[in-house]
């Protein structure tokens with residue numbers, strides 16, 4: 276074993292970074308044995324240097340992250356600050372000064388992954404980011420390496436722990452949205468700004484990363500259709516239950532049958548209680564990958580939190596350190612194709628629509644005609660009336676988003692339709 280240690284600069288020592296530092300210390304001998312050289316924490320960059328940080332030598336703590344990555348003797352920079360800047364500049368500076376990078380920063384990778392990979396390749400360095408998607412679950416490496424000889428057609432799953440925690444609490448205990456979000460934040464699952472979680476930005480960033488790796492093409496955050504879960508109500512859960520379903524925030528990435536285009540979307544959806552994703556509880560994540568030869572694979576595990584995420588970071592750290600010692604780099608992303616990313620209007624799925632209507636003869640026929648005129652086939656209709664008003668629940672067969680939007684627009688113009696109470700996609704059948 277080499278005795279000279281590989282030097283690691285840790286940028287960020289919050290929920291994830293503190294666990295990375297802890298595991299580097301407590302598992303130091305095991306890590307050295309697996310890598311073939313000891314790893315040494317050479318510096319820890321933070322914003323608030325005076326905070327007490329258990330197990331961290333205060334002499335290593337600095338607020339000057341730039342100086343740390345520019346030292347020239349750093350082998351690996353672990354970026355767990357989050358956000359776009361200064362993380363982006365620190366990562367490119369790290370490459371320029373001879374270091375490889377491990378990052379958990381999905382927001383940055385979804386926005387600037389192509390440029391960061393190009394910068395890494397230009398300098399002959401690694402950029403690894405297993406922790407950026409689905410916490411502890413090994414997903415990036417299986418997609419990038421194990422399935423590299425297969426053809427992935429679909430990736431569908433729950434990729435945000437915070438929102439799954441909230442939806443699960445709302446469904447199973449009747450907890451309010453804010454109460455559940457506060458608990459998820461206290462447990463270290465939420466992003467620094469939890470809007471990223473609840474409005475679907477975090478899941479959309481992960482969907483962009485997954486679609487890119489799965490389909491070997493470049494998909495950016497802006498390409499991903501996104502709806503958050505803040506408008507999911509107790510009434511939606513009640514409707515879902517009546518259909519034998521629950522509600523999950525899903526990320527769905529699909530390759531078109533002709534292979535020429537892909538879609539990526541994040542939105543709440545009803546899924547049958549019999550579907551394996553329905554039983555994913557708390558901050559757990561689960562992702563289905565469907566490919567030509569393998570069929571359906573399911574990846575499941577803790578999707579957020581300090582220790583689970585640190586597990587993925589440490590796995591990358593070992594891989595990158597091994598590459599450094601052998602003078603190689605891992606698989607890059609320069610061979611990506613440029614498939615078209617189709618707009619949401621072309622996505623085909625089923626819909627559950629709740630309408631408030633006048634309770635009088637002919638309404639049902641009027642509504643059904645609008646669906647037929649827009650080419651949207653109805654699967655089931657349920658009507659419940661009281662005191663001259665009624666609620667009408669329509670579940671459709673598969674239809675395009677564009678056709679559904681046209682239908683809803685026309686329904687709103689009917690004088691018997693008082694309002695559209697909710698529209699939710701139905702997946703997993």
Ligand SMILES: NC(=O)C1=CN([C@@H]2O[C@H](COP(=O)(O)OP(=O)(O)OC[C@H]3O[C@@H](n4cnc5c(N)ncnc54)[C@H](OP(=O)(O)O)[C@@H]3O)[C@@H](O)[C@H]2O)C=CC1
Pocket residue numbers: 286287288289290291292320321322323324326338340354355356357358361379380381382406407410463464465466467578579580581584
């Ligand atoms: N939490 C989770 O479950 C998961 C998080 N991630 C990702 O990991 C990354 C880190 O998340 P998390 O640990 O939760 O975030 P935290 O907010 O807990 O930690 C962020 C850390 O970065 C430090 N920091 C912030 N700005 C600067 C700066 N300008 N210079 C130096 N240090 C800075 C903070 O310093 P200080 O301590 O002084 O405030 C803190 O130590 C993010 O990209 C996140 O998306 C990925 C998967 C799961």
Ligand SMILES: N[C@@H](CC=O)C(=O)O
Pocket residue numbers: 407408409410434435436437438464465466472477578579580
């Ligand atoms: N905020 C994220 C953290 C992990 O990526 C989540 O809740 O999934």
